[in-house]
Each structure stands twice: as structure tokens, then as C-alpha cells.
Amino acid sequence: MELSEDGGSLYERLTSGIRTAIVEGRLGPGHLLPPSRALAAELGCSRWVVNEAYTQLAAEGQLQTRQGSGTRVTAHPTRPKPDRAPTTRRAPAAPPVVADLRPGTPDVAAFPAPGWTRSLHHVLATADWEPSVFPQAAGTQRLREVVAAHLRRVRGLAVEADEVLITCGTSHGVSLVARVLAARGVPHLAVEDPGWPRLHQVAAAAGLPTEPVAVDAEGLDVEALTRTDARAVLCAPAHQFPTGAALSPARRRALLTWAAQHAAVIVEDDYDAEFRYDRRPVGALAGLDRNLVVYLGSVSKTLHPGLRLGWMVPPPALRQPLLDALDTAAAGPSTLDQLTFARLAGTGGYDKHLRRVRKTYRARRDALVTTLGSHAVIRDCGPVRGIAAGLHLLVPLPSALDDHTIVEHLADRGIATAALSGYTTRHQPPALVIGYGRLAPSRAQWAAEQIAEVLLDQLPTPRSGVTG
Ligand SMILES: Cc1ncc(COP(=O)(O)O)c(C=O)c1O
Missing domain, CATH: 3.90.1150.10 (Aspartate Aminotransferase, domain 1)
Known part of the structure; x- marks a missing residue:
């Protein structure tokens, strides 16, 4: 693989090198790319860089990654049609997935369809819409009330409906926070390593590149964080992804102290707080200091990731900028889904x-x-x-x-x-x-x-x- 000598990070040069090769036809449909390990060794970089580039190009529809059959070039839709008949060469079919044990997705077959349907009927039958014309950027009042009550009861967050903003999920929340922080001159976002790369990509795409900080058995290594010049950090204190560590009480205190001393922002990803088995529920970090933490949650693990429904509780100082960002992004979850979920949760079905x-x-x-x-x-x-x-x-x-x-x-x-x-x-x-x-x-x-x-x-x- 040849990389351009132009500026930019290795990730950027690799992504653009592969993209150009596809567009110019040097890598044709079905072409098998080297395994990330081999390409990383060839380029002398970490495999993470190659995986990130492959993930980005897969998200753009240029590459297709199938378990077992590697990463291949997809048929490129924007490419001019060839003059001659297309070649019959096809990528070999990937073995069928008998058991999908990848992390991330809940059992969507357990979706509470009867309760959801009853709630939807209720919303439609009572024509219970608000507002009547354009949805409010913050989300519907009814859902904000229900979410605030849920967070008070289940996550120990002293929060009122007016402080809740409805989002299209945690990724959307991270994107908005990244946009607002980047506009305020925050240079990058410290993230847990290992961590969920999707959120890192989302932050980077919104203008806030990420900087990895180590994780150990006690969660995020706060001492390592203090050695960086980061002024914002994304972490999952209740259940680190993917190690499962809970941030220890000493680290929770240290993290809040760091944020207070550096006027920094903690972005709390509370992605699966609802599922605790053998340990006592770990309260939300935002419950300890609402001024330092942007709290993010969604129904992606509890109901269905396809709903694109979530919430954010920002510190008071960030509420208006985040509301403006929501407003100008001009996209939020459907009012119908918001009201249906509010009805389901408000009647005990959730x-x-x-x-x-x-x-x-x-x-x-x-x-x-x-x-x-x-x-x-x-x-x-x-x-x-x-x-x-x-x-x-x-x-x-x-x-x-x-x-x-x-x-x-x-x-x-x-x-x-x-x-x-x-x-x-x-x-x-x-x-x-x-x-x-x-x-x-x-x-x-x-x-x-x-x-x-x-x-x-x-x-x-x-x-x-x-x-x-
Ligand atoms: C670590 C982590 N955070 C958050 C989420 C949820 O993201 P979203 O609400 O955007 O679907 C997931 C979902 O897989 C996740 O693994």
C-alpha cells in the first residue's frame, strides 16, 4: 500500500490512499485487502490505525468487512459504468453467522412489542401531540419529565425535566458535545483505551480528535489523564467498555478533582447502567457533581439501537450551547417515538x-x-x-x-x-x-x-x- 507524502495523520493518509485507489479503479470490486495485522506490520503502525481506516471506509460504503472473509472493496456506486460487461469475479460468500456473539447489541427479539404498540395506539388515539407544528429542539416535555423521573429514581441524579435534552442516542450526544467543546477551543477529547471506537470517530468527525488514556482494573487511569493536557474526557464510569471495570471510588473522586482544578468537562457514557447482576448499582458520576459532568444515556441497550432515542443532562453552563447545537443540527428523534416511549415508561411498561x-x-x-x-x-x-x-x-x-x-x-x-x-x-x-x-x-x-x-x-x- 502506498501512502501519500501529504500532511495529515497516518490514519488520514491511509484512508484517503485506499479511497483514491478504489475511485481510480486500482482496487476493483471484491478486491481483498490485506488483514489489518499484515498491513499494520507493512506500514509500521498500530493495527488500530488500519482498523480505523477500514471502519471509516466501510461506513462510507467503499469496503465491506465480513467475519471470516476479510475486508473487501464493495461495488462502488459513484463509479462510472465500465464500457464492457462487468467481470463475473465475485467475493466468496462469508460463512453464515450461526451465533452472533459480538458485543453491543441487546436481544432485540425481546423488544416489548405489545406494550410499545399499546402506547403508540394511545398516542395516536388521543392525538396526544406536542407541539402541534415543529418539534422542540430539547425534545418533548412529556419525555423529558419521564426521563428526569427515571434518572432520579434509578441513577441517583437530582435532575428536573428542564435540564434534560432528548437526543438520537449516545453517539449523537457525543457528536454535539464535541462540536460545542471544539468551538470553545478544547483541542482534543481524552478517551478510554480500550474503548468503543465508534464514539471516538464521532467526536473526531465533529471536530474534536481523541487522545487515548489507559484503563486498568479500576477503570480509567486518572493519574495518566492528569499527565496529559486534556480538558475533556469521555468515560464509562459505571461499566467501562469493553473491560467491564467500574471506576473505583478513589478514582471517581480523583476524576472530579481533576475536572474541577482544570475547568475540564467529563462526558459520562452510561450505556448499560440498567444491567447489574452481582454488584450493587454504581450511581452515575454526574450525581456527585452536576457542574462537571455531561451525562449521556439511551435506549440502545434496553430496547433497540435502531430507535435512535437517548438523552443528555449537561451541566447548567453547557445547556444553552448544547441546545443551540441540537437546534442547528436540525435532527432529533421522531416526536411519535418520543411520546410512545414516554407513555410506555410513564405507565410502568419500561x-x-x-x-x-x-x-x-x-x-x-x-x-x-x-x-x-x-x-x-x-x-x-x-x-x-x-x-x-x-x-x-x-x-x-x-x-x-x-x-x-x-x-x-x-x-x-x-x-x-x-x-x-x-x-x-x-x-x-x-x-x-x-x-x-x-x-x-x-x-x-x-x-x-x-x-x-x-x-x-x-x-x-x-x-x-x-x-x-
Ligand atoms: C460503549 C457504548 N456506549 C454507548 C453505546 C450506545 O450508543 P447509541 O446510544 O448511540 O446507540 C454503545 C452501544 O453499543 C456502547 O457500546
């Missing part, structure tokens, strides 16, 4: 749904943890991590193995998982990140067996057997 799915997810987690633990090759790598909350867990792998390779071998067996190294810029011991939200307990044994078999196949020296 709490009922949460109680039901929490039980389901807990049973799924228990089944997976137990079956993983029945295999010596998995047990030998140390305890499965991040199991106390959320919808995913981390399976440490033998240090001799590469987690991306294991993910590829599992994909060959129809099991989609994620590699910890796909979420980080620095070297981490290899681990699989497995979402169990959609894994029925009856399938857990099979999934654990597949993982154990792949590990045994890949380990350099033979081991005694699959089960221990």
Missing part, C-alpha cells in the same frame, strides 16, 4: 420490561460463564472478566495466541465474536469480547466448546483435551 430482560440476561450470562469454565484450556487463561454487569464479558486467551486470529477461526465456524485488540491502540494481552445478550442458555455449551476447540487447535503445544 420498568417491567427491564425487570424481565435483566433476568433473561443474567441467566444467559450464568450459562455462558459456567460452560466456559468447564474447559481447562479456557480456565487455564484465568477468570473470565467483566461479568458483574452489562451484556458482554471478556475471555482472556493464552498469551501465545493472537485474538484476531481466534476471532477469524470462530467466524469460520459461524460464530461472530470480537477481539480485545480491535478496541485498543496499545498492546493488550489477547482476549475475546463476547456478547451474551442473544445467546440462549441451551446454546452456551456448544459455543463454549467451539471456543475451546479453536484454542486447542491454535495452541503451539498439544493439550490434554477439550473438557477439563
Whole structure:
């Protein structure tokens, strides 16, 4: 791969180099790009840079990444039609996904359709619309009231409806915050490493490049943060993604002290606060100091990520700039969805749904943890991590193995998982990140067996057997 000598980061040059090669036809439809590991080694950069470039181009529709069949150029829609008949060369079909264990998505089949439908009917039947013409940028009053009540009760946030802004989800919230902070001269956003790259891309696209800060068993390394010149940080204190760490009480205090001393902003991603199993609920950081924290939440983990419905509680000083940003972005969730969700939550249907799915997810987690633990090759790598909350867990792998390779071998067996190294810029011991939200307990044994078999196949020296 040749990179231009023009300015810009390696990520930018790589992204634009591949894009140009596609547009100019040097990389044709179906062309298989090198695995990120190989390309990173060739370019002498971290694999993260290559993954980011591939993700960006996939988001643009230029590349297609399929588990098991690598990253390929898609048919490019803006390209001029060729004079001759198109070649019949096709990308080989990816093996079908039998079990999708990638983290991130809840069991959307558990969506409370009857309750949602009843709420929608109620909204339509009572013509319960507000306002009558254009939606308010802040969101409907009814939903803001319901969200404020929910956050007071469940997240310990002393918040009133007027302080809540309705968004299209956490990503939308991060984009708005990034825009406002960039306009105020904040140079970059510190982010957790490992972390969810989507939010980092969203912040960067809104004008706020990100700077990774390490995470350990106590969550974000606040001491490392204080050594940077960051004046804004994005973190998930209640349940770090993907490690599952909860920010320790000492770190929570240290983080707030840092923000107060540097007039900095903490952006709190409270993405799956509703799912706690073995530990007491960890209150929202914003509950400790509303002036320092922008609180973000959504229904993406609890109901459906496709709803694009979320909320933000900014510090009072940032409320108006964020409201202006919402207004000028001229996009928000549909009023109909807002009122339907408000009706569902206001009549107790949302709490009922949460109680039901929490039980389901807990049973799924228990089944997976137990079956993983029945295999010596998995047990030998140390305890499965991040199991106390959320919808995913981390399976440490033998240090001799590469987690991306294991993910590829599992994909060959129809099991989609994620590699910890796909979420980080620095070297981490290899681990699989497995979402169990959609894994029925009856399938857990099979999934654990597949993982154990792949590990045994890949380990350099033979081991005694699959089960221990
Ligand atoms: C770490 C993290 N934060 C937030 C979200 C939710 O984002 P959104 O509300 O934009 O769907 C997710 C969803 O997968 C996530 O993994």
C-alpha cells in the first residue's frame, strides 16, 4: 500500500490512499485487502490505525468487512459504468453467522412489542401531540419529565425535566458535545483505551480528535489523564467498555478533582447502567457533581439501537450551547417515538420490561460463564472478566495466541465474536469480547466448546483435551 507524502495523520493518509485507489479503479470490486495485522506490520503502525481506516471506509460504503472473509472493496456506486460487461469475479460468500456473539447489541427479539404498540395506539388515539407544528429542539416535555423521573429514581441524579435534552442516542450526544467543546477551543477529547471506537470517530468527525488514556482494573487511569493536557474526557464510569471495570471510588473522586482544578468537562457514557447482576448499582458520576459532568444515556441497550432515542443532562453552563447545537443540527428523534416511549415508561411498561430482560440476561450470562469454565484450556487463561454487569464479558486467551486470529477461526465456524485488540491502540494481552445478550442458555455449551476447540487447535503445544 502506498501512502501519500501529504500532511495529515497516518490514519488520514491511509484512508484517503485506499479511497483514491478504489475511485481510480486500482482496487476493483471484491478486491481483498490485506488483514489489518499484515498491513499494520507493512506500514509500521498500530493495527488500530488500519482498523480505523477500514471502519471509516466501510461506513462510507467503499469496503465491506465480513467475519471470516476479510475486508473487501464493495461495488462502488459513484463509479462510472465500465464500457464492457462487468467481470463475473465475485467475493466468496462469508460463512453464515450461526451465533452472533459480538458485543453491543441487546436481544432485540425481546423488544416489548405489545406494550410499545399499546402506547403508540394511545398516542395516536388521543392525538396526544406536542407541539402541534415543529418539534422542540430539547425534545418533548412529556419525555423529558419521564426521563428526569427515571434518572432520579434509578441513577441517583437530582435532575428536573428542564435540564434534560432528548437526543438520537449516545453517539449523537457525543457528536454535539464535541462540536460545542471544539468551538470553545478544547483541542482534543481524552478517551478510554480500550474503548468503543465508534464514539471516538464521532467526536473526531465533529471536530474534536481523541487522545487515548489507559484503563486498568479500576477503570480509567486518572493519574495518566492528569499527565496529559486534556480538558475533556469521555468515560464509562459505571461499566467501562469493553473491560467491564467500574471506576473505583478513589478514582471517581480523583476524576472530579481533576475536572474541577482544570475547568475540564467529563462526558459520562452510561450505556448499560440498567444491567447489574452481582454488584450493587454504581450511581452515575454526574450525581456527585452536576457542574462537571455531561451525562449521556439511551435506549440502545434496553430496547433497540435502531430507535435512535437517548438523552443528555449537561451541566447548567453547557445547556444553552448544547441546545443551540441540537437546534442547528436540525435532527432529533421522531416526536411519535418520543411520546410512545414516554407513555410506555410513564405507565410502568419500561420498568417491567427491564425487570424481565435483566433476568433473561443474567441467566444467559450464568450459562455462558459456567460452560466456559468447564474447559481447562479456557480456565487455564484465568477468570473470565467483566461479568458483574452489562451484556458482554471478556475471555482472556493464552498469551501465545493472537485474538484476531481466534476471532477469524470462530467466524469460520459461524460464530461472530470480537477481539480485545480491535478496541485498543496499545498492546493488550489477547482476549475475546463476547456478547451474551442473544445467546440462549441451551446454546452456551456448544459455543463454549467451539471456543475451546479453536484454542486447542491454535495452541503451539498439544493439550490434554477439550473438557477439563
Ligand atoms: C460503549 C457504548 N456506549 C454507548 C453505546 C450506545 O450508543 P447509541 O446510544 O448511540 O446507540 C454503545 C452501544 O453499543 C456502547 O457500546
